[in-house]
Amino acid sequence: MNAFPLTPAQQKQQLEMFEYLEREMAQAGGAVPFQRYMEIALYAPGLGYYVAGASKFGPSGDFVTAPHISPLFSQALANQCAQVLERVAGGSILEFGAGTGIMVADILLRLEQLESLPAQYLILELSPDLRERQARTIENKAPHFLSRVRWLDELPEGFRGVMLANEVLDAMPVHRFRKGADGGVEALWVSLANGRLSEQWRSASAEVAEAVGEIESELGELAEGYVSELNLALRPWLASLAHGLEAGVLLLIDYGHERRTYYHPQRSMGTLRCHFRHQAVGDPLQLPGLQDITAHVDFSAVAQAGRAAGLELLGYDNQANFLLGCGIDRLLAESGPAHYPELAQGIKQLLLPGGMGESFKVMGLGKGFAGDLAGFRGWESGR
Numbered sequence: 001m002n003a004f005p006l007t008p009a010q011q012k013q014q015l016e017m018f019e020y021l022e023r024e025m026a027q028a029g030g031a032v033p034f035q036r037y038m039e040i041a042l043y044a045p046g047l048g049y050y051v052a053g054a055s056k057f058g059p060s061g062d063f064v065t066a067p068h069i070s071p072l073f074s075q076a077l078a079n080q081c082a083q084v085l086e087r088v089a090g091g092s093i094l095e096f097g098a099g100t101g102i103m104v105a106d107i108l109l110r111l112e113q114l115e116s117l118p119a120q121y122l123i124l125e126l127s128p129d130l131r132e133r134q135a136r137t138i139e140n141k142a143p144h145f146l147s148r149v150r151w152l153d154e155l156p157e158g159f160r161g162v163m164l165a166n167e168v169l170d171a172m173p174v175h176r177f178r179k180g181a182d183g184g185v186e187a188l189w190v191s192l193a194n195g196r197l198s199e200q201w202r203s204a205s206a207e208v209a210e211a212v213g214e215i216e217s218e219l220g221e222l223a224e225g226y227v228s229e230l231n232l233a234l235r236p237w238l239a240s241l242a243h244g245l246e247a248g249v250l251l252l253i254d255y256g257h258e259r260r261t262y263y264h265p266q267r268s269m270g271t272l273r274c275h276f277r278h279q280a281v282g283d284p285l286q287l288p289g290l291q292d293i294t295a296h297v298d299f300s301a302v303a304q305a306g307r308a309a310g311l312e313l314l315g316y317d318n319q320a321n322f323l324l325g326c327g328i329d330r331l332l333a334e335s336g337p338a339h340y341p342e343l344a345q346g347i348k349q350l351l352l353p354g355g356m357g358e359s360f361k362v363m364g365l366g367k368g369f370a371g372d373l374a375g376f377r378g379w380e381s382g383r
């Protein structure tokens, strides 16, 4: 029995999603790795969570992201973009997975104030539904910028400027692994029988076993039964970004940790989380395509993959320090009395120690770019 009452449209989506999964699994010999299941649940054409018309963001959706908590988040990020754009002549902004488009509008409005507008604001968005939503948001909030915004189907060549990805890495499909009784590595697979999805642990592929081996060679052996996640798409993704980037900075913002904390012995059940209507759902096999599935980011893996792709690590800090470095407190002070209480409340949520201020991190990677970044002013000492 489903614990959540579904609308007729959601029931139809579930039927079609199960048919899709059945076809995929039959073609794959009866089961797929968890990573492929997560990819289908989030991105299957017309059916996946991010590509079908679910509301997702904001109070009526399943979760809230920083650009929706306060416009000061995007304005502070715009301050950082302005500093990069000053040094990369004729530079543009490229945002990955732009959500509702609210960050696009708020960044451009702030850059207009700073007289530091990018040549173009490019968006690489996997979801046709979200592309439309982004265009509507920009049309409502900042219509004079619509002609400056362009949606891409693939990465551009020779890009100069700032690349932004807020909560994109956590939406990438991950492999789930477990340390087996014999010290070997197992990987989770998903199958479908009699209309029910189920999980099985199998011996891991060489790629997954090798990646777990790398973690263990750094941190020591993981305990028997230890379960966690791996994002093997990071390396090819960052390699393609590095290839497309001629000069500039990539800013990645997400909840995550350095490797030592990510694979801490106490985090023995991993970081995978699901959200449906603002409730945490324990089971990723429930409501495929209707609930969000997400995993924390191993920022050590991001830095390593970036270096391997020829990108330089320009900074890493928690969100609170990064936003303060970008002047979020000055933005609040300048906001005027009318909006002050509301903005102060939002800023508190973004900077809260023990909350978003610490659980979210920002990493800057760059190529052909010299100079410090305001958001990472405290980073040098903590390196």
Ligand SMILES: C[S@@+](CC[C@H](N)C(=O)[O-])C[C@H]1O[C@@H](n2cnc3c(N)ncnc32)[C@H](O)[C@@H]1O
Pocket (backbone or CB within 6 Å): 050, 057, 065, 066, 067, 096, 097, 098, 099, 100, 124, 125, 126, 127, 130, 165, 166, 167, 168, 169, 171, 172, 237
């Ligand atoms: C949690 S949402 C965040 C949306 C928005 N950035 C925000 O902060 O509100 C994750 C977004 O990442 C996008 N995404 C995931 N993988 C991507 C990729 N490889 N390239 C571009 N976008 C991607 C998803 O389509 C989705 O729009």
